Amino acid sequence: MGSRRGIGRGLGVVGTVAGAGAAGVGAAVGLRHVAVGRVRLRPDPDAGEPFGELRGRELTVKASDGLPLHVEVDGPDDADLTIVFSHGYTLNQDSWHYQRRDLPKSLRKVFWDQRSHGRSGRSDPLHATIEQTGDDLYKVLKATVRPKRPVILVGHSMGGMSIMALADRRPEVFRRQVVGVALVNTSCGDMAEMTLGLPLVLAKVVQPLAPRTLRGLGRRADLVERARGLGSDLAFVVTRKMAFADKHVSPTVVDFLEQMVRGTPIDVIAEFYPALMAHDKLGCLDVLGRVPTLVLAGGRDRLxxxxxxxRIAEALPDVELVEVEEAGHVLPLEYPGVVTGGLRRLIERVSPGYEEERTA
Known part of the structure; x- marks a missing residue:
């Protein structure tokens, strides 16, 4: 029990679980399994979906520390409303595929890759903080939306935290320009409650080890990245288990999400993890309370x-809370119609406010 071999095996399990949970899906490695093949052979209505191929007008926005942020804009520049989408931890702007595809073409939509994610520049590790991503969002807003033009901010997971950081650091932009907010699968703090789907007692053992495990993986990034590339089927299984709850989720969607995660270097995952665990923006909810808010949750979200x-919804005066019992952590891909429908309702809720302001 106390042998070196036993300790090594134990840390291997911790590393897989903690790394998987921290990534939002898992940096897993392994061999091919017959069971995965059977899942992938099921009828898949999303098999022909052009994931990762929807592109907009590209521009580069410089962050406050000079880091280049990759931004894309869809829709007419003279549109009455702009929606700015902020993606989650280890993902990129393509995670909003269905919303990008299905929301009205008359809307102006802005998508950006958070620092060290997607096609944005690689951040100094010291700047891998939620406060910095909030500042980055402010720079994206300034660069893509004219002053006093109405904006809805939409954030998934870490993207929602970036919106909270913006509210904490730049409260003046809410109501003056930001007229609505949508928060999807996110938290204002208490990330210590994350159980990764484990029994609570085991989760309390695993979670304190996660930062140390991830730092160790980050220091061996080359080795880990080679291993990640070899274990596509185990990565598929862990992704499906950790990110989704619907047993009928499209295998193509699972693959797409896993590819996004695999595209995020393990050392980036390690750098941002402490910031997520330390996230505490309960105090900013009074700022978010100035505007109509949509809050979407997965009833089986492990992260x-x-x-x-x-808790977020209870603190806000003008909020719609939608909880999908059979959903996991990635509502924009698992139940895209629920997310898109909620955004349409949010747009309808704030539309009269736009017209009143524009005619005042």
Missing amino acids: TPAGASR
Whole structure:
């Protein structure tokens, strides 16, 4: 039990689980399994979906520390409303594929890759903080939306945290320019409650080890990246288990999400993890309370449990809370119609406010 071999095996399990949970899906490695093949052979209505191929007008926005942020804009520049989408931890702007595809073409939509993610520049590790991503969002807003033109901010997971950081650091932009907010699978703090789907007692053992495990993986990035590339089927299984709850989720969607995660270097995952665990923006909810808000939660979200979304909703005066019982952590891909429908309702809620302001 106390042998070196036993300790090594134990840390291997911790590394897989903690790394998987921290990534939002898992940096897993392994061999091919017959069971995965059977899942992938099921009828898949999304098999022909052009994931990762929807592109907009590209521009580069310089962050406050000079880092280049990759931004894309869809829709007419003279549109009455702009929606700015902020993606989650280890993902990129393509995670908004269905919303990009299905929301009205008359809307102006802005998508950006958070620092060290997607096609944005690689951040100094010291700047891998939620406060910095909030500042980055402010720079994206300034660069893509004219002053006093109405904006809805939409954030998934870490993207929602970036919106909270913006509210904390730049409260003046809410109501003056930001007229609505949508928070999807996110939390204002208490990330210590994240159980990764484990029994609570085991989760309390695993979670304190996660930062140390991830730092160790980050220091061996080359080795880990080679291993990640070899274990596509185990990565598929862990992705499906950790990110989704619907047993009928499209295998193509699972693959797409896993590819996004695999595209995020393990040392980036390690750098941002402490910032997520330390996230505490309960105090900014009074700023978010100035505007109509949509809060969406997955009833079986292993990473930001539905209770975190309920706490946000309870603190806001003008909020719609939508909880999908059979959903996991990636609502924009698992239940895209729920997310897109909620955004359409949010747009309808704030539309009269736009017209009143524009005619005042």
